[in-house]
Amino acid sequence: MQYSQTLLDDIRAAVDIVDLVSRFVNLRKAGSHWKGLCPFHAEKTPSFTVNPQKGIFHCFGCGVGGDAFGFVMRQDRLSFPEAVRALAKSAGIERTCASFASASSAELTSPLFIRCSSLMNSPSASAVLSLTTPPAATKGPASRCVS
Ligand SMILES: [Zn+2]
Numbered sequence: 001m002q003y004s005q006t007l008l009d010d011i012r013a014a015v016d017i018v019d020l021v022s023r024f025v026n027l028r029k030a031g032s033h034w035k036g037l038c039p040f041h042a043e044k045t046p047s048f049t050v051n052p053q054k055g056i057f058h059c060f061g062c063g064v065g066g067d068a069f070g071f072v073m074r075q076d077r078l079s080f081p082e083a084v085r086a087l088a089k090s091a092g093i094e095r096t097c098a099s100f101a102s103a104s105s106a107e108l109t110s111p112l113f114i115r116c117s118s119l120m121n122s123p124s125a126s127a128v129l130s131l132t133t134p135p136a137a138t139k140g141p142a143s144r145c146v147s
Pocket residue numbers: 038039040041048059060061062063064
């Protein structure tokens with residue numbers, strides 16, 4: 001399954017990795033980074049860091065690291081496509097994409113639709129479109145449409 005790089009970038013940009021990780025890890029600010037006890041190995045001294053500028057995490061104790069997708073995959077034991085969908089959903093992008101299911105032909109040529117199409121055309125697109133759970137994100141996806 002292929003996702004467009006733009007869509008993945010959109011999702012990454014919409015997801016606050018500190019916010020995401022802090023649902024599972026008690027993070028404390030340490031300079032420009034955030035630190036906490038690694039959720040992936042047992043430790044008493046925090047060696048798990050999150051870099052919000054780069055949108056990545058890294059553990060100096062067990063060596064795991066990655067971006068928001070990698071974190072969700074490890075934390076929730078998801079496949080990459082599942083992690084993409086989970087983050088798209090929490091970022092509100094999925095709902096934006098789903099709204100294109102009833103889009104007019106003018107809207108179908110918009111850049112956002114083209115970005116969404118890689119999400120929509122996936123084998124799980126029908127599952128995505130049938131989801132009725134409102135996204136948790138408070139940032140309105142509408143503002144993302146205009147760009
Ligand atoms: Zn670790």
